[in-house]
Amino acid sequence: MLDSAEPYTTEDGRTIGPVVMEMKNITLRFGGVVAIQDISFDIREGEIRAIIGPNGAGKSSMLNVISGFYNPQDGEVWYKGEKRPSLKPYQVAQQGIARTFQNIALFEGMSVLDNVMTGRIRQMSAGLVAQAIWKGKAEREETENREAVERVIDFLEIQHIRKTPVSRLPYGLKKRVELARALAAEPSILLLDEPMAGMNVEEKEDMSRFILDVNDEFGTTIALIEHDMGVVMDLSDRVVVMDYGKKIGDGTPDEVRRNQDVIDAYLGVAHD
Amino acid sequence: MAKPIEAMDGLGSVPALLQRNALQFANRPAYREKEYGIWQSWTWAETEKEIEALALGLINLGVKEGDFISVIGRNRPYFYWSIVAAQSVGAIPVPLYQDAAADELAYVMDHCGARFAIVEDQEQVDKVIEIQDQLTEFEHMIYIDPRGLRKYDHAKLHQYDHIQDDGRATHGENISELRARREKLNYDSICVMLYTSGTTGKPKGVVLSNRNIIEASKSSSEFDNLRLTEEVLAYLPMAWVGDFIFSIGQAYWCGFCVNCPESAETMQTDLREIGPTYYFAPPRVFETQLTSVMIRMEDAGRMKKRLFDHYMAHARKVGGDILDGKPVSAMDRLKYGLGNLFVYGPLKNTLGLSRVRVGYTAGEAIGPEIFSFYRSLGINLKQLYGQTEASVFITLQPDGEVRADTVGVPAPGVEIRIAEGGEVFYRSPGTFEYYYKNEESTKSTKDPDGWVATGDAGYFDEETGQLRIIDRAKDVGKMAGGELYAPKYVENKLKFFPNILEAVVFGNGREECTAFINIDLTAVGNWAERNNIGYASYQELAGHPQVLETIREHVETVNRSLAGDPMLGGCQVHRFLVLHKELDADDGEMTRTRKVRRNVISEKFAELLTALYDGSDEIFTKTEVTYEDGRKGSISATLKIVDAAAVPVETQRVAAE
Numbered sequence: 051m052l053d054s055a056e057p058y059t060t061e062d063g064r065t066i067g068p069v070v071m072e073m074k075n076i077t078l079r080f081g082g083v084v085a086i087q088d089i090s091f092d093i094r095e096g097e098i099r100a101i102i103g104p105n106g107a108g109k110s111s112m113l114n115v116i117s118g119f120y121n122p123q124d125g126e127v128w129y130k131g132e133k134r135p136s137l138k139p140y141q142v143a144q145q146g147i148a149r150t151f152q153n154i155a156l157f158e159g160m161s162v163l164d165n166v167m168t169g170r171i172r173q174m175s176a177g178l179v180a181q182a183i184w185k186g187k188a189e190r191e192e193t194e195n196r197e198a199v200e201r202v203i204d205f206l207e208i209q210h211i212r213k214t215p216v217s218r219l220p221y222g223l224k225k226r227v228e229l230a231r232a233l234a235a236e237p238s239i240l241l242l243d244e245p246m247a248g249m250n251v252e253e254k255e256d257m258s259r260f261i262l263d264v265n266d267e268f269g270t271t272i273a274l275i276e277h278d279m280g281v282v283m284d285l286s287d288r289v290v291v292m293d294y295g296k297k298i299g300d301g302t303p304d305e306v307r308r309n310q311d312v313i314d315a316y317l318g319v320a321h322d
Numbered sequence: 323m324a325k326p327i328e329a330m331d332g333l334g335s336v337p338a339l340l341q342r343n344a345l346q347f348a349n350r351p352a353y354r355e356k357e358y359g360i361w362q363s364w365t366w367a368e369t370e371k372e373i374e375a376l377a378l379g380l381i382n383l384g385v386k387e388g389d390f391i392s393v394i395g396r397n398r399p400y401f402y403w404s405i406v407a408a409q410s411v412g413a414i415p416v417p418l419y420q421d422a423a424a425d426e427l428a429y430v431m432d433h434c435g436a437r438f439a440i441v442e443d444q445e446q447v448d449k450v451i452e453i454q455d456q457l458t459e460f461e462h463m464i465y466i467d468p469r470g471l472r473k474y475d476h477a478k479l480h481q482y483d484h485i486q487d488d489g490r491a492t493h494g495e496n497i498s499e500l501r502a503r504r505e506k507l508n509y510d511s512i513c514v515m516l517y518t519s520g521t522t523g524k525p526k527g528v529v530l531s532n533r534n535i536i537e538a539s540k541s542s543s544e545f546d547n548l549r550l551t552e553e554v555l556a557y558l559p560m561a562w563v564g565d566f567i568f569s570i571g572q573a574y575w576c577g578f579c580v581n582c583p584e585s586a587e588t589m590q591t592d593l594r595e596i597g598p599t600y601y602f603a604p605p606r607v608f609e610t611q612l613t614s615v616m617i618r619m620e621d622a623g624r625m626k627k628r629l630f631d632h633y634m635a636h637a638r639k640v641g642g643d644i645l646d647g648k649p650v651s652a653m654d655r656l657k658y659g660l661g662n663l664f665v666y667g668p669l670k671n672t673l674g675l676s677r678v679r680v681g682y683t684a685g686e687a688i689g690p691e692i693f694s695f696y697r698s699l700g701i702n703l704k705q706l707y708g709q710t711e712a713s714v715f716i717t718l719q720p721d722g723e724v725r726a727d728t729v730g731v732p733a734p735g736v737e738i739r740i741a742e743g744g745e746v747f748y749r750s751p752g753t754f755e756y757y758y759k760n761e762e763s764t765k766s767t768k769d770p771d772g773w774v775a776t777g778d779a780g781y782f783d784e785e786t787g788q789l790r791i792i793d794r795a796k797d798v799g800k801m802a803g804g805e806l807y808a809p810k811y812v813e814n815k816l817k818f819f820p821n822i823l824e825a826v827v828f829g830n831g832r833e834e835c836t837a838f839i840n841i842d843l844t845a846v847g848n849w850a851e852r853n854n855i856g857y858a859s860y861q862e863l864a865g866h867p868q869v870l871e872t873i874r875e876h877v878e879t880v881n882r883s884l885a886g887d888p889m890l891g892g893c894q895v896h897r898f899l900v901l902h903k904e905l906d907a908d909d910g911e912m913t914r915t916r917k918v919r920r921n922v923i924s925e926k927f928a929e930l931l932t933a934l935y936d937g938s939d940e941i942f943t944k945t946e947v948t949y950e951d952g953r954k955g956s957i958s959a960t961l962k963i964v965d966a967a968a969v970p971v972e973t974q975r976v977a978a979e
Contacts, residue, residue: 063473163359200358205469210587212359263470 057095060287067095070271071116071239076125078111085111086122087295093239098265099273100282103292104315109275110152112292113241116273117149118142143172148237150228152244152275158217162208162227163199165216169234170195202233205267206260222253226260233264240264242274246281254278258285283307291315327537327751328509335507335532337373337410339574344370347550347577353399356584356592364399366577372399372486374500376407379489381496383438383462383480387412387503390434390515394418394427394450395442397556397582400466400482402570404440409513412503413438416515416527417560419914420446421907423952426525428453430517434527434758435459440482443467447479509533515758516563518710519913527758528563528710538713538752539571541734545718546680552578552600553677557589562915563710564684568602571713593674601681605688606916608703610844611673612692613820617848633661634698641666641698646722666699675701682706685915687791687810689818690726697724705729707791711767711774712736713752717789728788738789744779745795779808792890797920799830805892807835809920812893815883819876820845821869824905826918827895828931834896834968836934838927839873840864840904846872861902861959870964873900877966884969891971897934898966899941901927902959908948933963 057067071093078086086108093099101109114120115127121136128134129145137145148169156165173195176188184192203209206226211219216227225245232240245261246254258281264270276282282289283303291299291312299305299312306312333339343352348367355362364372385391391408393415395401401417408415416434418427420442427449431439437459439450447465454460465471466482489496513532517525542548556569569580578600583592619630640654650658670676681696681703688705696703702721707729708714716738719730732738736750749772756764768774779798780791792798793808801807809827812835816825823842829835841864850857850866857863881894905911910922924931926945933941944958 197358200360204358207585209359209584210591213591266472267469 064096064266066097066287069093070095070130072128073112073115074126074128076112076115076122076127078108078115078120078122084295086115086292088125089292089295089297090125091290091297091300093271093273094288095238095271096265096269097271097287098261098285099271100286100289101273101275101292102277102279102282102289106294107292108295109292110243113149113243113273113275116239117147117241143235146236146238147241148232148235148239149241150225150232150243150245152247154221154224154228156216156224156228156231159215161213161215162219162230163203163212165227166199166202166230166234167195169202169231170199172235173198198236199234202230205233205263206230222249222256225249225253225257229257229260229264233268233270236268237270239271239273242272242276244275244277246276246278254281261285326509326533329533329536333536334509335409335504335511336406336513336535336570336574337504337507339536340366340370340373340406340410343574343577350550350577351579352573352577353402353580353582354596355399355582356588356595359584361581361595363579369399369403373403373407373410375486375489376403376482377410377489377500378492378496379485379487380407380411380413380438381499381503382488382492383485385411385413385438387506389413389438390416390436392416392418392431392434392436392439392441393560394420394422394439394446395466395560396420396586397558397560397565397569398442398466399580399582401440401442401560402556402580404464405514405570409507410500410504412506412511414512414515416517417566418517419559419561422914423908424449424452428456430525430527431460432457433525434515437461438464440464441466444470447471447474507532509536512755514566516561516566516710519915519917526760526763529755529758530563530713531755534713534752534754535567535571536575537735538715538733538750539567539575541751542567542715542718543572543576545720545734546600548572548576548578548600548680550577552576552679553596553598554578554580554600554602555589555593555596555598556580556582557586557593558602558604559914563714564602564708567714568600590674594672595674597674597677599677599679601675601678603681603683604685605683605692606686608683608688608692608696609820612695613842613845615669615673616820617844620848620852630665633665634695636661637666637698638694641700642694645697645700645702646724662700670699670701675699678702680704684708684729686917687814688726689814691818693726706733707789708733709776711754712748712750713754715752716746716748716750716776719788723786723788725786725788728783728786728790730788732789739773740781741775743795744781744792744798746776746778746780746789746791747773748776749773797830801829801835801892802831802833803892806889807831807893808890809835809893811890812837812880812884812895813918815880816876816895819879821849821872822876824912824918826905826920826923827893828924828934829893832935835893836931837877837895837898838923838930839877839898839900841869841873841900843904860904861957864900864902865959865962867962870900870962873898874964874966881966882969885971894968895966896968897963899930899934899961899963901930902943902961903945903947903957906947908950909946930961939963 057065059065069092074090076086076089101112103109115122118137119139126133174191176191180188245257265272289303289306293315298315299309343366349365351363352366352369353364391413393401393404405415450463462478464480464482464485468481509532513530513535515527515529517527558565573580581596583589636657640650640658643650678701681701684706704719704724707717715733717730718733736748739747753774777795778791779793779795780789783790793810797809799807807830812827813825816822821842824840826838827835843860877895884894885891907914912918940960940962942960944956946954946956948954
């Protein structure tokens, strides 16, 4: 195992930094149901980290623990070398963690541009009155943030739907808009909950390309949950495998692919 | 041959025009591009600085006079600057189609022996790297968008900005070299090399001199009174001669502003925002726009629809005459004015055509209905006829003398003669120098007196004195019965129906004509939606009995109209089938400019062609298709063959009486 504090270089020449987030013995229960049982793993800076597992394995719960939406009953979350106290989701966002959702959670009636602008709220501080009359600081802030948003729009190639209400967009594009909103927040860690669910092959290829580009261009650390094995194995640097709330494998895609427990639990026999 | 025309006031090259514009029109906008949601603009003075920095960078990189530089990308100011920078250092720019497949690029880049390439992004970089081994003389590549390219080996790969930075840094050492090279340029030096689309065989490199480009730009600008204040939207492929003339030739001659859209998908929005005053579009663009207007009107409320129908009927009646300056009663004018307030004005605004003073269409025949629709709205849409070898202009329609079925009078300085077989020949200052490395083709196309064979058959219309083109000269043939056979003429008539996207007519030397037809998925799909007809794929819709019935009606309408034509009555389509796939340039069935490759199609679909003539009712077929990324797959289908009624030709009867 590599030293957690030491950066290393991957085969394709990317530099992966030291551990930025660490889960230590996380256990999460809903009443009597144990969703996550004593799981530990880490996320390194700049890597693409996948969490996989069959339906009901506790993947989304895990992501919700990372995003601070759930507070585990046992265990600790360490972020940037400090133990993280239980936080409100907006406080987690302030720490530089952004996410997308498995079921798209955009403002359907608003335009793409406005939706992506909401990703910048963390960077805006003008008061309610100033915002309402749109003078001085509010105006200046909007101009600055609009520029950042436009860069994201350009990056994800959604210029043509800039002014389109989200409700009119097809599914694949909505997913991309959601990614845009998360990116607009300039996160240091990006959490993606099933970014490819329900997409056709072409849309998946596009989305994979964007995920790689985000990682490559901005150095964003990415943690993602995904069902499509091909996508996971191609994209990720390291993979955590979960089954029935337990961790049954952790390592590079090749290591995971060879792990007998993983083959039995997930790749070999299906539970669903 | 007549004595060659010499340049005026030392304006013998595009870089010289740039110098003039940077002085005379220093603070006028030269380029705009929408980026990050905002129109960014550059004045002529700024443009000159940008181009100079790039040119110095190119010298620094080792570009020599006479080198060929490929330019591959969509319309962006950077690429226009690249072209002029290449010219400034004495190199020859070769703009190429950015959607060309790797092997197509390999052919042309190897043919011209390009030492350098300036490309847009990772996609193009990958493509050139893939073919690099086949290019013996290729050395350096410059890209504009660095995204995804950071990890590439940068030994021979450079970022555009860095080349400009190097240029600025080496200003002191290289500026005198740049000036010297720029001053050597004159009317005889090569301005650009453009590859023809290659309807038949391999593409040919057409070498155009500064004389060709500047003279053609100058005389056409005068013809239409183009001014400094024009706005154009540059959205057509840069490898196409038209874009070169409009966005470089005429823009530099007149000093007007070239606007580049944000991306291909936003073109319509950008068009609206810019509101060009001078606009060119191939017929297909006008067709698509009209189709989308009509589809949206179908979905509009009843009140709006009635208003639209009422005033459009009035526009059809008098709109064209008002535009042509013919007498129209005061009452009709008043009503037209109201229509303008309620319908035409807002519609033109939506289309982005409110400010168009001069509009052109060319490349293919345009449907009379489509043409008159735009004209009746008060848009001065005209036709021109041209080709790469002529630096575009052969004929142009003057204001007020516009018709759908002719292409105009000879452009200023152009002489035209019709050969015995009907082929059109021309001679003009814009006539190309030669085909690069292809003396044989040069000789067979351009005779020692400077006359060029267009390859098109046509005649001068007696009534208007304008040229009428009927078909490619080599495609014109005879039916078995001796009647004239002109497939494209028939195909165009078929394509005028919104439901028909493409048609390919066969029948040379045979008893009767037959056709392959492609339906237009937008139009037919919308019809299916309104009539609750479900379909899962293009193929299924194309084979739907009601669709076939509709197409049959269209074919029969065309047959009736052909029957009234004295020359082409024999070309009526007796049997046809609707193809199971769209004809596509990726499959080699069309050129990149979307002209059908008749021979390729008749070979590829030989069994279908046989079935059209052997009397069978249906045929099973399997076709290989190429996806955008180069992978191959196949689709199979059973196609119905439909008979269409032909009409006895009237004129033969008249002749007999």
